[in-house]
Amino acid sequence: MIAIASDHAGYALKDELVKYLAEKNIPCEDLGTCDGTTSVDYNDFGVLVAEAVAKGTHERGIIVCGTGIGISISANKVPGIRAALCTDSYMAKMSREHNDANVLALGARVIGAGEAIDIVETWLSASFLGGRHQRRVDKFTDIEKKYSV
Ligand code: RB5
Numbered sequence: 001m002i003a004i005a006s007d008h009a010g011y012a013l014k015d016e017l018v019k020y021l022a023e024k025n026i027p028c029e030d031l032g033t034c035d036g037t038t039s040v041d042y043n044d045f046g047v048l049v050a051e052a053v054a055k056g057t058h059e060r061g062i063i064v065c066g067t068g069i070g071i072s073i074s075a076n077k078v079p080g081i082r083a084a085l086c087t088d089s090y091m092a093k094m095s096r097e098h099n100d101a102n103v104l105a106l107g108a109r110v111i112g113a114g115e116a117i118d119i120v121e122t123w124l125s126a127s128f129l130g131g132r133h134q135r136r137v138d139k140f141t142d143i144e145k146k147y148s149v
Pocket of ligand 1: 007009010042065066067068069070071
């Protein structure tokens with residue numbers, strides 16, 4: 001199950017992605033925002049998805065704001081989250097294969113819906129390669145532990 005959320009700036013693209021996932025029969029839960037006209041803080045929606053993935057209630061997450069920057073920074077504050085902001089399919093593939101990204105961040109003011117769908121498709125079909133990459137992914141956890149109180 002994929003958790004998806006956006007702020008107001010990402011709302012229209014999120015809507016497109018929810019429709020795309022439904023068409024492909026990919027289970028997805030929309031955690032908001034529920035309208036694109038009311039200004040909301042991207043942090044709140046990034047954390048909602050990040051917590052769902054960190055807790056394991058959802059396997060992966062997709063988050064959208066204007067640039068993808070604020071919402072990905074927010075998600076990455078949650079331990080266990082590896083949110084990757086991707087602007088093309090190559091980044092999406094690498095974020096899975098090398099970084100084992102569990103959350104995909106997109107910028108609705110940066111890329112169009114067609115590109116976003118290509119990125120999502122690539123990201124969902126790519127797998128973590130493990131091997132030497134595992135050691136580096138483990139170091140994300142080491143960094144989290146170093147700064148946890
Ligand atoms: C909202 O105006 C905008 O700041 C937000 O969507 C995002 O781009 C922040 O990183």
